[in-house]
Amino acid sequence: DAKTTQPPSMDCAEGRAANLPCNHSTISGNEYVYWYRQIHSQGPQYIIHGLKNNETNEMASLIITEDRKSSTLILPHATLRDTAVYYCIVRDSWGKFQFGAGTQVVVTP
Amino acid sequence: DVKVTQSSRYLVKRTGEKVFLECVQDMDHENMFWYRQDPGLGLRLIYFSYDVKMKEKGDIPEGYSVSREKKERFSLILESASTNQTSMYLCASSLQGASNQPQHFGDGTRLSIL
Numbered sequence: 001d002a003k004t005t006q007p008p009s010m011d012c013a014e015g016r017a018a019n020l021p022c023n024h025s026t027i028s029g030n031e032y033v034y035w036y037r038q039i040h041s042q043g044p045q046y047i048i049h050g051l052k053n054n055e056t057n058e059m060a061s062l063i064i065t066e067d068r069k070s071s072t073l074i075l076p077h078a079t080l081r082d083t084a085v086y087y088c089i090v091r092d093s094w095g096k097f098q099f100g101a102g103t104q105v106v107v108t109p
Numbered sequence: 110d111v112k113v114t115q116s117s118r119y120l121v122k123r124t125g126e127k128v129f130l131e132c133v134q135d136m137d138h139e140n141m142f143w144y145r146q147d148p149g150l151g152l153r154l155i156y157f158s159y160d161v162k163m164k165e166k167g168d169i170p171e172g173y174s175v176s177r178e179k180k181e182r183f184s185l186i187l188e189s190a191s192t193n194q195t196s197m198y199l200c201a202s203s204l205q206g207a208s209n210q211p212q213h214f215g216d217g218t219r220l221s222i223l
Contacts, residue, residue: 096167
């Protein structure tokens with residue numbers, strides 16, 4: 001079973017920041033949080049990952065709470081092309097990626 | 110950028126056929142993976158490989174086999190295709206070494222078994 005919980009869907013206005021929450025209350029001290037997204041009919045695209053510090057790259061920012069039990073992916077200026085299913089993932093004890101249902105994000109004009 | 114290429118985007122085969130799905134990565138990654146994705150079931154790991162000629166079973170290996178003769182290529186084989194193997198198949202690769210390496214995916218092969 002996936003070790004994360006995400007809302008099933010959310011809407012975001014074009015040009016605004018999209019904040020995607022994820023709960024991972026059973027995460028262990030050395031486990032990383034990964035974010036992927038999947039646009040319809042394409043493979044999952046890697047976005048960002050982190051351990052405990054906040055991370056930023058050209059696509060997004062990742063904010064991890066101090067207790068590491070939750071995180072937020074921030075898309076700073078959402079565009080229509082950011083419409084996708086977003087997956088928050090913690091590797092399981094065997095090192096495997098377990099994809100849950102994710103959050104369907106719809107960016108509207 | 111990492112490039113994972115799957116040989117076909119769409120494939121239609123008949124029940125009982127032997128089906129080969131090919132995957133090639135260009136980043137010298139040691140690890141390669143095969144998943145299938147079905148509505149409501151998410152991604153499920155079929156097989157993975159940590160090195161040339163090495164393979165490990167994932168969560169749903171039944172009815173499948175794999176081949177890794179070269180580092181950059183990982184093939185998934187459906188020995189005798191059945192209709193319940195109709196699915197989206199995704200290949201991924203990652204670096205070995207530190208446990209935090211992300212997996213990078215191809216665009217998938219949508220396989221239909223008639």
